[in-house]
Amino acid sequence: MDGEIFNLQKEHNLIKQRFIEKGWITVYRSYKDGEKVETGIYCLLVKPEHFDKYIETRDWGIRWGSEGHPSIITRYENGQEITEYFRFGDEGLEPFVFPKWFNHANERYVEVSQEFVNYFNLFEKANTKQDRTYYFIDEVGDEEEVIKVKEREVRIKLKFLTEYLAVRKIHISICFDIMLITDLKGTDITFTPKDQDFIGETFNYNHLMRVVPGLDKGSFQSWIIGKTILKYDPAKSLIFHFDTYEEDNENFIIGYNEDGNLLKIPCHSQDHQFFTPVFFKKDVLNKYYANPHKFDVNGFHISSSFISLKMDNNHDDYVMVFLNDLKMLPAKEQLHWKHYNIAPEPGMGLSGSYYDTMVMGNWARDSDSVDIRFKEKYVRFNEKWFEKFGWYFYKEQVGTDKDHFNALHLPSENSVKSFSDQLLTIVKLTIDSLNEEMLIKGLPKIENERGIAKFERFLAEHSKTIPDMITFLRNLQDLRSGMIAHRYSSSNKNMKRAVEYFGLKDENFREVAQDIFVKSLYTLNTLSAQFLNENDG
Structure with missing residues (x-):
């Protein structure tokens, strides 16, 4: 063991980062690592009006094992007994993760706020209760990991938590209790007692290093306890994952301008509403053909549970879509199609089968492809x-x-x-x-x-x-x-x-x-x- 480990330097750095690493934030942890550092991380939501009072102390406010339990509290007011039901026992605080253990079954697992899961309509895949992953299904049906749940750890993708906090206008407190006890035998560490507070606008914790005689595993203790706050961003309170914006619509090549340069027009253009053809390499369809369980591709449409696009797929060498139809695609799919967009060349146009079927309504003609x-x-x-x-x-x-x-x-x-x-x-x-x-x-x-x-x-x-x-x-x-x-x-x-x-x-x-x-x-x-x-x- 070296001095950095005993001084919990790595843990100090994680606190500064608010336990955020590579786009993920750890909101729960309860285990010892290989260096015998025992780490407890817990989180809870803090309403802004209670924040100033909350940050004054190192006290977590809620601790695991008692979180989220509804309370029935009786008080006396003007000589009368008043009994009230409270969803959570602490005013202004709300649990976000729920560690559970059941001695009779010798089992433990962790639940995450169902409100957070419901907000993003997350899909759960579970190997066991102790090994679960929650996925966000985007507008084209692609899966993105959002929550990773293990028996003793929960990590959340930061961008989803950031939106949730902003929409609810609430902060999250990451609370921690990190301890290392050792005898320091066989090390070159010079022990120096320490009792230092770290207090700032969004954090309040203490690092204590002391001798504790009589402990079985040694007499030297390095202990950090407190909390750090990830505050919601008011600028993001009106930005939602399910919203679409006109600026998300892409420009597509429809021909050439007077200077001979490519003419690119946004697909939601009001000036090109009717039958403006846009052409694409056949390669644009490969991703859909490669997922036949998800997408249906024929001569006239691509469709799935998430998208539907009319197209002329009746040519051997290119695909045609009318410009305004492309705005029906989510932004992510528009970018995909834009990558394969090509300028029209002489001889390119509507196929006879598309014209007869989709324009004239004659369903008798076979595809030209x-x-x-x-x-x-x-x-x-x-x-x-x-x-x-x-x-x-x-x-x-x-x-x-x-x-x-x-x-x-x-x-x-x-x-x-x-x-x-x-x-x-x-x-x-x-x-x-x-x-x-x-x-x-x-x-x-x-x-x-x-x-x-x-x-x-x-x-x-x-x-x-x-x-x-x-x-x-x-x-x-x-x-x-x-x-x-x-x-x-x-x-x-x-x-x-x-x-x-x-x-x-x-x-x-x-x-x-x-x-x-x-x-x-x-x-x-x-x-x-x-x-x-x-x-x-």
Whole structure:
């Protein structure tokens, strides 16, 4: 042990910081650290009108074990007995954390003010009563940690506590009782008695260093006790986490001005209210496709429990949104979209499917984007197949299959990872999901026969011969197997044949992905024509 530890220097520094570290404030603690420093931290709320009296002494006002207990107090006034109920026993003070221990169950845990939890509508995730975390769910559904509760410690993210104090116009007192008792054997510490008060506008504590004979663990005591105050900021009393402000709306590129520079207009502009198109790279949708359990993306909307945005997602290379629709997004999401904003170029505009559907109200037209069109056709085909034959051509999606389907899209970037992710899903949908049992129902069983072979026999049984389709499916399966399902090998003949079939090179992953979507759509259209008497373009 060195002198800094015995002098509780680290603890002095924490008091100066009001126990705030890296954006978090400790409001409760009760344990010994590795240096045998026993730390007790407790907090309570102090009404401003009682603050001057409260800060005059080191007394906490409320101590754990007695906090928050309603009191029934009887007094005599003018010879009459008056009994009153008090929510808290101390006038002007209010508990904020509630340490609880139950001897009969040998259990202890800590609760935090339910009013604070309710104000931010915090969501609790608990491993046990002694290990809980509370989350704030923001306007787009993202989680942010606010309270971390352990059996002997509670920490709160400072920005949330600061708002709560400002809105309630109340201060918080962080009270502390920190003690180290040692015999100082084997140290070079020169003991000097100390009894020093530290008193300021927002703190009042004492550091006592003394000899205490007869203690089992030693005779030297270093002890700090008192409180420090985090006062509310009146300037923040009208700033609320749930408020939105016009200045939070972002500017977006809508074209070029007379000087040839980019023309940027705020999305809440009154001068550009109607049908002003704004264009974005396809990459803007990646975060939504990556969270299919949370966001639904189609040719005309992004939607979730938290946001809804109309958009034209029917182009292969860009996304279009009308300027004023962007103001419906929370500020955080506007920043995301702004990052992918691009200037309009010749040939860019509304897709025919968006115009017909969203502007003219004609819901009959399919999407102009091949990935959206494929997904629409896939669902429609499977439903109509069931209506006609009483079984689904592709097995129904269960579990996470629906999420994979929703996340399927034409890769926005030309990378092997993006390509492989989408390849895996499209093979799962079109080959792995073949209803093999029904395809060969009533046909002779062949040992080790796989899905595409069963499909080919099904076609033959119905006097259908579609060799181009079978060739495509076999090469698609071999491409998936060679790139994803198995370790890549340049000697894999099936893989090499599939690469040649698709013309796959390092620089054309996105182009090949588009070709796979086109051929997969062709498969659905061909089956519709052959079995359902439908001819789709």
